[in-house]
Amino acid sequence: TEEENTGARKIRAAFHVFDHKADNTVDVREVSTIIYSLGCFPTKADIHRFVDEVEEDNMGYVHLDKFLPVMTKVLLENKFPPIPEENLLQAFEVLDKERRGYMEPQELAKYMKSEGETFSQEEMNEMLTALVDEKKNLICYKELISQLTLDLDT
């Protein structure tokens, strides 16, 4: 079907970006990036399960032949549906109990590292570098929402 063809092409294109050696394989660690870039929002568990299905015998890489059908299914069945932007704003407001419109870096870090699908220290550092307003030393999440949710691709 037309939809399937477009989907397949999109998947191939995304896969291709990480296929450095031009042999239709990608490093298994790139799989989550590829899935995200295709508009999906898998949980960590989802990713683990996906990788289990497609990884080449624990060799550390994934071949396009295995990736394509599984990913196509994910897209067609909308297995990892997107989370709307409004929810992201609400999520911040839940953590920002006093509804100030901003959070302090340590506050957010505490949550990110201890709750849910926790961040590693490295992830946390990167997040803070990306989100903290240098002058105020605060995370003004309302302004950040658009940056976080900006979608360039069609």
Place this chain on the structure above:
Amino acid sequence: MGCGTSVATETQLKKLETEEAVRTPGLALTIKAAVLIQRWYRRYMARLEMRRRYTWNIFQSIEYAGEQDQLQLSSFFSFMLDNFTQLSGNGPDLISQLLNPVVDPWLDREICYTLIPVPDSYTGPRISFPLCVSDTNALLSAFKEQQILHARYVLQLLFEAKKLLKQMPNIIHLSTSYTKDITICGDLHGHLDDLLLIFYKNGLPSAETPYVFNGDFVDRGKKSVEVVIILFAYFLLYPDYMHLNRGNHEDHIMNLRYGFTKEVMQKYKNHGREILQLFQDVFSLLPIATVIDGKVLIVHGGISDQTDLDFLSSIERHKVKSALRFPRHSLEQLDIGQSCRHVKRMRSVDSSCSSSRSYSKNQGTPGQRKRRCKLKRDDSAVSTSSSSSSSSSSVCSPHTPSSQSLRPCPSSPSLPCKVLQVPYLDSLSSVPLPSPPQHEQEWKQIVDILWSDPKTQEGCSPNSFRGGGCYFGPDVTQRLLLQHGLQMLIRSHECKQEGYEFCHGGKVITIFSASNYYEEGSNRGAYIKLGRELVPRFYQYQVSRITRKLTLTQRIRAAEGSALRALKEKLFAHRSELMANFQQRDPNNTGTVSVCEWAQVLECVLRLDLPWRTLRPHLARLASDGSVEYQSCFEDMEPGAPLPKVAPNLAETLFRYRTDIEIIFNIIDKDHSGLISIEEFRHTWRLFSAHLGVAIDDRAIDDLARSIDFNKDGSIDFTEFLEAFRVVHKLDKDAQLGEKKDKEKHR
């Protein structure tokens, strides 16, 4: 609050709720919120990573494409040399001086540096020979202060280095010891900051801190002169502890194109030529390999299935002055062209795309750039053709060597194009021929060492991407290591994001020491430390020229912007061909083609293997029906100054080859006045355009010459001329104008 949450989260949540029933009721919500933020953030980072990747791809593709074009340029120089003796009546010019293979690097040149006075007014470093530590320290401090070493000292330094290098074998053998590690660095490419950073982190070269620098000290970066002076100074100071391997950029023809020649001529207006001549000798005298403990082989590029270390030890390495100056008796012309990219990706080419180009050498379709395909094959049997002895580029000459014929490309039946088979050193020939003359083998062996790249698949194929050397597979590595009792191959030659990379099951390491090579933030640099146990330890770094810390987003955005700009310039420079192809697919003149077709055309014409669909939003607009408005690709750009009256195809050629033409003009302009005579211009241009297959008659050239003789005095200010052919990005212009206005406002 269940809308939008995925099924998985719900299950997760329920699990949590049952497990932690005693906790506060708000916790469930908090967790949900945290998960949401985390997931969004991870997605954001993934998209960023995606952008970083394709930015990288863009830079690399353009870089390798440029190197292929380089081979075209070198054949042009050969052609120029062979077709006319002097460009002007004032004695041998720089080109013939630089390219004349007769001058043996081994011989002493008549350069008397002692006659060059160093004036009292000179405030730079003064060094004396033999060098001692205070001299090298003086050089380091001076270069940190942006000073220039006086030409006399440069010449003396090179003179001494040449003497010393003559005593060195082709392959240097080193041993580790229990007390000190050997540090191995990769490409520096004129990045002085990186070299200084390495010295700072790791220590200056000394008996306690021996170094191996694995080639490519010069070109591309702005401080190639300083880098190479420092390296040679330490080499003279500690010949036992400072080892330099030759890289593919230690080559005077590469230097013409990639910046070193220009840098030298700019920094040394009076003695630049002599300095370059000595560099030429010194570069060809550099050792080509280093072996540590008989177990670790270090070469700049890689190996081929023909690599023979014993043979390499025995040859006269200086005889191979340049990889790009082919042995005189070998073959007619090395044809380089597109479809060579397909070696890497093996994609089928759209047949309608290829039909718009001419493949036969002698079919001069006026106004179209001739394409020549290089045969790609996996058979690397070495043989020569029985072609005529002249090594002149036969591209423009009307005499076609009889050995050339049109033959389909055998190893990729999916390619519908007809490929012109050109005899090359390891060309496929139906008749087995005796092994080639000695100097050709030498040339091939050295070029393989300096230019090859590893690949994942087994086997050994010509490296058509680069135009020289091979792609070598893990089996080739294995065989060579086994043959010589080696354990590991360390090489450089390719930029890696992390500064280093393993391949071939850990047997091959790529080490690259120029951080931010493509752009600020593009990659880290790294070096290796190797101790007695021969287990490599990696040290990474990244020079940051900007004092303010950039976020990852900002860095990626900057790099991306730069890459996209370079890419757009490529589009602009191939505008007419792209438009012709688009229009071919748009018979109803709607101004649009499908995204698929758009991507295909770009890949076909530009010969860059990039994720075009992913890049599309940055390059072209979509119509309301989802198809691409192909003209929108070119909207953003315009020439840097009003164009002289020039035919469109000529204009495009000028855009494309602007840098190369600039080099040629700089060479012709002996007195560095910025002006060349109309006659010189005419002559050069006629040759260049003939070489490229851009049909242009004498009258058009005369018109062009006259139109750019802005001063009407018989000389051409080529800087002004070329300014018209620099691509300017309109958005940049607006932004700059805006900035200017702001600045004036806030004064």
